[in-house]
Amino acid sequence: MRSFTKEQIETARMTFEEMDFEERKANVGGMEFRYFVLPQNLQPGLPYFVARMTGRPEDGSLFGVSDKVPVELRDYPVFHEVMEFAGNQEPGKCLKTLKRELEIVPQHSLNDYIGYRKRFFRGLIKFIHGEKEREHYTLRDMHEFQGSLDYLKSLRQ
Secondary structure (H helix, E strand, C coil): CCCCCCHHHHHHHHHHHHHCCEEEEEEEEEEEEEEECCCCHHHHCCCCEEEEECHHHHHEEEEEECCCCHHHHHHHHHHHHHHHHHHCCCHHHHHHHHHHHHCCHHHHHHHHHHHHHHHHHHHHHHHCCCCCCCHHHCHHHHHHHHHHHHHHHHHCC
16 A cells, blocks of 8 residues: 655645645544545545555654545544554454444444445545556555455445
8 A cells, every 4th residue: 555755744734734625633433533624526536535644653644535425424434544554554454444433333324334435445446446546556455445345245234
């Protein structure tokens, strides 16, 4: 998965602030984090995208989510990224994190949320096959994403 330098992360943060993108604070599953609400047109080929810029822990991080994700659900996909990239990158981490994420989503929103996440993972798999993005992802990444999509498909809605 793509890694970012401190300079890239800081430049993106300054750009988002200059463009007055909303920055939100969240506390989900005992984790506190901040993220930006980003216009979907920044990634038109990836519906309901989640942005992640991480590298070495000392270089900081930056997260964001598409403004097309309903307001009441935005914290959860960002929580997924924060949790997944906070620790080591053992195989199966994406699915493990997804399962934890789904435990936290309020029951009354869960069916809708699962639908959004299915569309996201379908779109992500298609997106990373694009010529520009292919170099940033490994076969292992692809298996991780497919495993998460397969799990979501297995859930009854």
